[in-house]
Each structure stands twice: as C-alpha cells, then as structure tokens.
Amino acid sequence: MPASPPPPDDAPSAAPAALWRGLARHRPPGVDAADRAWRSPVRGPWLTSVLGAVLLATLPLVIVTGLLDWIAYGPRLDQAFPRDVGWLHPPVFDWPTRPAWLFRVTQGLHVTLGIVLVPVVLGKLWSVVPKLFDWPPARSAAQLLERLSLLLLVGGILFQTATGLLNIQYAYLFGFDFYTAHWYGAWIFTAALVTHVAVKLPRLVTALRGPGFVRTPVERTRPEPADPDGLVARRPGPATMSRRGVLALVGGGALLLAALTVGQSVDGLRRTALLLPRGRRIDDGPTGFPVNRSVAAAGVTPEQTGPGWRLTLRAGNRTVTLDRARLLGLAQHTAVLPIACVEGWSTSQTWTGVRLRDLAALVGAAGPATARVRSLERAGLFREAVLHGGQVTDPDALLALRVNGVDLSPDHGYPARIIVPALPGVHCTKWVAEIVFDG
Amino acid sequence: MAEFRRAYGAAPWHLLLLAGCFAVTGWIALRLAGEASALRMLLWFLGAVIAHDLVLFPVYASLDRALRRALGRAGAPSPLNHVRVPALGAGLLFLVYLPGILGLGDGTYLAATGLAPRALLGRWLAVSGALLAASALLYAARLLARRAR
Ligand code: HEM
Numbered sequence: 001m002p003a004s005p006p007p008p009d010d011a012p013s014a015a016p017a018a019l020w021r022g023l024a025r026h027r028p029p030g031v032d033a034a035d036r037a038w039r040s041p042v043r044g045p046w047l048t049s050v051l052g053a054v055l056l057a058t059l060p061l062v063i064v065t066g067l068l069d070w071i072a073y074g075p076r077l078d079q080a081f082p083r084d085v086g087w088l089h090p091p092v093f094d095w096p097t098r099p100a101w102l103f104r105v106t107q108g109l110h111v112t113l114g115i116v117l118v119p120v121v122l123g124k125l126w127s128v129v130p131k132l133f134d135w136p137p138a139r140s141a142a143q144l145l146e147r148l149s150l151l152l153l154v155g156g157i158l159f160q161t162a163t164g165l166l167n168i169q170y171a172y173l174f175g176f177d178f179y180t181a182h183w184y185g186a187w188i189f190t191a192a193l194v195t196h197v198a199v200k201l202p203r204l205v206t207a208l209r210g211p212g213f214v215r216t217p218v219e220r221t222r223p224e225p226a227d228p229d230g231l232v233a234r235r236p237g238p239a240t241m242s243r244r245g246v247l248a249l250v251g252g253g254a255l256l257l258a259a260l261t262v263g264q265s266v267d268g269l270r271r272t273a274l275l276l277p278r279g280r281r282i283d284d285g286p287t288g289f290p291v292n293r294s295v296a297a298a299g300v301t302p303e304q305t306g307p308g309w310r311l312t313l314r315a316g317n318r319t320v321t322l323d324r325a326r327l328l329g330l331a332q333h334t335a336v337l338p339i340a341c342v343e344g345w346s347t348s349q350t351w352t353g354v355r356l357r358d359l360a361a362l363v364g365a366a367g368p369a370t371a372r373v374r375s376l377e378r379a380g381l382f383r384e385a386v387l388h389g390g391q392v393t394d395p396d397a398l399l400a401l402r403v404n405g406v407d408l409s410p411d412h413g414y415p416a417r418i419i420v421p422a423l424p425g426v427h428c429t430k431w432v433a434e435i436v437f438d439g
Numbered sequence: 440m441a442e443f444r445r446a447y448g449a450a451p452w453h454l455l456l457l458a459g460c461f462a463v464t465g466w467i468a469l470r471l472a473g474e475a476s477a478l479r480m481l482l483w484f485l486g487a488v489i490a491h492d493l494v495l496f497p498v499y500a501s502l503d504r505a506l507r508r509a510l511g512r513a514g515a516p517s518p519l520n521h522v523r524v525p526a527l528g529a530g531l532l533f534l535v536y537l538p539g540i541l542g543l544g545d546g547t548y549l550a551a552t553g554l555a556p557r558a559l560l561g562r563w564l565a566v567s568g569a570l571l572a573a574s575a576l577l578y579a580a581r582l583l584a585r586r587a588r
Contacts, residue, residue, distance in 0.1 A: 014448035118535055132492055140448020145457040158487035170544030174483055176476035184467045191463035195456050240519055253531050274562050275536035277548055294553035
C-alpha cells in the first residue's frame with residue numbers, strides 16, 4: 001500500500017480513474033462473502049506490526065548467514081555455487097579459519113533460525129490474509145505495483161523455506177538445482193523485503209503504539225480501531241484468544257521447533273532432534289558421530305583404502321609419496337574441531353593427524369597460495385576441493401588420520417581426511433589421495 | 440509533484456523503489472530463462488504462494504471454524520484452545536518435518552549414508568499425542584480448580 005492509501009470505500013482518485021472505478025465496481029462472485037467472513041477481532045495493525053518487527057529483526061540474520069555460506073564455499077577459488085552469478089553477489093573474501101566455530105554458528109543459525117521462524121511467517125501471513133482477497137485488488141498504479149511486489153515477497157519466503165526444508169531432509173523433489181534456485185530466490189526475496197520494509201516501516205512504528213502487551217483477558221479483548229489498511233474486521237466476532245495469546249501461540253510454535261531442531265548442532269542434545277535425519281548417532285563408539293556420505297555411497301573400495309593406499313603430495317615438479325605408516329611417523333597434532341555441514345548440522349570431535357603446513361614443507365612449498373585436495377572418490381560433486389593459503393597454514397589444519405583416539409572409520413574418511421577450522425564440511429575431503437600445493 | 444502523486448497514487452520514491460525491486464527480479468528471470476529447469480523454479484515459486492493462500496490457509500481456517508462451532512459454546516473454561524493449541528502444534532511439526540515424516544527423502548538418505556531411514560511418522564504421532572495429552576491434563580486441572588472454588 002502507498003504511505004497513505006484512501007479509505008477502503010472512497011472513490012479512487014488516481015488516474016486513470018475510470019479504470020480503477022470500473023475495477024472496484026465489478027466485484028467477482030465470492031468477494032462479498034469473503035469480506036464478511038473475516039471475523040477475527042484480534043487482527044489489526046498492532047498484531048501485524050509486532051510479528052513484522054520480529055521478522056524485521058531476524059530475517060536479516062537468515063539472509064546474511066545464507067550469503068556467508070556462499071562465501072564460505074570460496075567464490076575466489078571458483079568453488080561457490082552457483083558459480084557464475086554476474087554482479088549480484090556480496091563482497092567476496094577469503095573465508096577465515098578463526099574462530100574455529102565460525103561456520104558451525106553461521107550455518108547452524110541459518111538453518112535453525114529459518115526453521116524457527118516458520119510459525120512467525122505463518123502468523124504474519126494469517127494476520128494480513130484478508131488483504132490478499134481484497135477487492136478491488138488495486139486503486140492506483142502504485143497499489144498495483146506494490147501488490148505485485150508482495151507476490152515476490154510471499155513467494156520468496158515460502159520458496160526459500162520450502163527448498164531449504166526439503167534440502168536438509170534429503171528430499172530433492174523439486175527437480176532443479178538447489179544452489180541456483182535458493183541463491184536467486186534469496187535475491188528476489190531480499191529485494192522484495194527491502195521494498196516492503198521501506199514502504200511499511202512508518203506504519204509499523206505508529207502501529208506499535210497500539211494495544212501493547214498488557215494482559216487483557218479474552219472476554220475483554222476488543223478489536224483495534226478501524227485502520228486505513230482495512231486489517232481490522234468490519235464485523236468482528238467474539239474473541240476466542242487474546243492478542244497476547246496469539247503471540248504466545250506463535251512464540252510457543254517457534255520454541256517447539258527450536259527444541260526439536262537444535263539437537264542437529266549441539267552434541268549433548270543430538271537425540272532431541274527427533275524428527276530430523278541428523279538427530280542420530282551411528283553408534284555409541286568414538287566414530288559414532290553423524291556421517292553425510294558413506295564410503296559405499298562414494299564408491300570407494302576397501303582395496304583402494306587398504307595397505308596399497310598412498311598419499312601423493314605435489315608442488316611444482318616435486319612429488320612425495322607416503323603410505324599411512326609414514327604419515328603416522330610424522331609429527332602428530334591433535335585438535336578439537338567442529339565439523340559443520342552446509343545442511344546445518346554440526347558436531348565437535350577430537351582429531352589427530354599431520355599438519356597440512358608440515359605436508360606442504362615436505363614437498364618444499366612452505367607458504368603455498370592454495371592446496372588442491374583430491375579424494376579417491378570418482379563421481380561426487382566434492383571429490384576435489386581447493387583450500388586457500390590461510391586454510392593450509394593454520395596450526396590446526398590437519399590431514400587427520402585418527403579421531404577420538406582411534407583410527408578414522410571408513411565412513412569418516414579412512415585412511416586420511418581433511419579437517420580445517422571453520423571450513424564447511426563439504427570441503428573437509430574424505431579418503432584423500434592427493435594434495436597439490438600451488439604458489 | 441502533486442500531479443504525479445494523483446496520477447500514480449504515491450510519491451515518486453515509491454515508484455523508484457518498486458522499479459528497483461522488479462529490476463532485480465527481471466534480471467534474474469532473464470538470467471535463468473536459459474536454464475532447462477527455469478519453468479520448474481517458476482512453478483514452485485508460484486505454487487508455494489498458491490499452496491499457502493489457496494490450500495493451507497483455507498484448510499486450517501475451515502477446520503478452526505468447524506472446531507469453534509463444535510466447542511465455542513461449551514462450558515467454562517472453554518475447551519476450545521485446549522484442542523486448538525496442540526492441534527496447531529502437531530500441524531506445524533507436520534508441515535516443517537513433512538519430508539521426513541512421509542519418508543520422501545528415504546531413498547536418497549539410504550543411498551548417501553547407508554543407514555536405514557528411521558520411521559518418523561510414529562514419532563510425529565507420539566509427539567502430537569504428548570502435546571494433546573499435556574493440553575488435556577491442563578484442561579482437567581483448570582476444571583478441577585474451578586470446581587474447588
Ligand atoms: C529467508 C529465507 C532464506 C534466505 C534469504 C536464504 C538464503 C540463502 C543463501 C543466499 C544461501 C547460499 C546459497 C548458495 O550457496 O548458493 C543459503 C544456503 C542454504 N540455505 Fe537458505 N535461505 C533462507 C531460508 C532457508 C531455510 C528456511 C532453510 C532450511 C531450513 C535454508 C537452508 C539452507 C541450506 C541447507 C543452505 C546450504 C546449501 C548448501 O550450501 O549446500 N534456507 N540460503
């Protein structure tokens with residue numbers, strides 16, 4: 001709506017007046033019935049604005065952490081998906097290795113907050129739903145454009161939520177590339193959100209002065225005074241829940257989802273993620289923490305990882321080949337580091353192995369600009385990953401051979417895997433076969 | 440200025456802002472137009488709006504109306520919200536964890552992790568039952584408290 005829309009029943013004043021008046025007069029069947037059906041006495045600008053304010057404070061976090069995920073993939077190393085995004089991207093920088101929990105927190109927040117906000121989004125949509133069925137749909141060109149932008153806003157958040165939820169539950173039903181869709185969907189949504197907020201912020205601020213949070217019993221819950229946007233029901237029914245009650249209901253829904261989701265990211269609570277695939281340990285042993293991709297799925301065979309396995313290190317025209325016994329004979333370093341998946345779950349474990357910078361030195365590449373790590377895996381999207389210099393030289397950046405005091409299990413990458421502080425899980429390459437240091 | 444406002448229906452900055460918003464979307468649409476799956480993306484985008492506005496909302500609103508009709512006048516304290524709240528909780532969980540509950544990702548999960556997918560439908564029913572039971576208990580407690588007074 002424009003900043004000061006005409007009251008609902010006024011004659012349209014915008015040009016071409018005849019068009020808007022004609023539209024208002026031709027009421028399709030059903031709109032009058034729909035108009036009468038909006039009875040909730042708690043709908044109104046205050047409730048809508050409180051829910052709007054919550055989303056205004058939280059959605060930017062979801063957007064920013066989503067964009068950080070793209071940066072964490074390493075667009076400078078041509079590893080972020082989608083790859084070719086034109087001019088529409090946040091400033092890129094080398095993803096840091098400190099704090100080690102950085103990616104665990106950003107991506108955990110992205111997914112958890114995205115889930116927790118579902119009831120807030122649904123509540124907000126409920127609070128404005130009469131506007132969707134309003135007739136005439138517009139009384140001026142300004143309103144028409146604004147309603148079109150609302151289609152992008154509502155479509156955007158529902159699209160992002162639906163694709164995100166399907167992704168973290170392994171259900172790729174949509175049949176398009178998740179990265180491409182979720183990336184461009186994010187920009188459409190963000191542009192529509194900025195527009196919406198810029199137009200509505202003054203209204204939101206005034207409306208927040210409304211009924212307030214004081215406790216009002218249900219029986220004494222009255223509608224807000226009629227508002228220019230027409231959110232307040234013209235024929236309100238009796239209240240069955242106070243405005244505080246509605247907010248508590250939305251908040252309770254958010255808490256319920258939080259309680260059933262945080263177990264994905266908090267080791268002590270893992271099993272509380274009752275309804276998510278990542279709320280699960282494989283077993284109670286030291287290698288029982290979750291696995292995203294098993295050795296069988298990767299098509300890596302016992303012959304490849306057996307005594308015949310060799311790690312090849314290259315830099316320039318120098319090559320060094322090591323078997324696992326030689327690797328275990330090099331200086332070992334132990335670090336407690338999280339492994340944080342792009343799908344939002346994470347876990348902290350104690351890894352032991354050889355520092356990547358020691359391996360680089362072994363082939364005479366003391367301060368490499370990059371390291372290209374190749375897996376034994378032949379087919380997966382992440383059979384190869386490039387680390388930037390900072391990720392190679394961090395004192396806790398390891399080629400891990402052991403975890404929690406035992407050898408890596410096949411599913412966790414035996415004979416050797418990469419683990420680097422704050423590196424997204426997809427780049428912590430398992431079943432490493434070769435590392436090429438460059439520059 | 441006043442002339443513009445009358446013709447357009449809002450201030451010029453409003454038009455500028457919306458033009459920016461559509462420019463972003465238009466640019467993206469052009470970029471994606473060449474993708475084989477562009478139509479699917481569009482269908483999912485519009486489908487999400489239709490699914491919410493014309494399916495989800497009407498369904499929960501009609502269920503709530505039926506519930507109000509059935510329980511609205513039942514004695515005090517009203518049992519209405521003691522049904523509504525756990526039902527909404529169960530519905531919310533179903534909506535968010537639907538792919539898992541219906542096992543839509545089971546094939547991919549098995550192929551990726553080698554683990555047998557767990558049946559989540561039973562768990563969802565159990566959590567929903569617990570919500571309903573807690574709400575019923577609370578209602579019973581309120582009834583008793585009222586009788587005692
Ligand atoms: C306000 C809505 C949202 C916005 C604006 C948004 C934005 C983004 C962006 C920009 C990315 C990076 C995409 C890329 O690397 O190509 C991303 C990644 C991701 N988002 Fe969202 N997102 C939203 C909601 C959600 C929700 C609700 C979930 C799930 C519950 C979710 C799950 C994910 C996942 C799993 C990724 C990582 C994908 C990967 O790197 O493999 N998103 N998001």
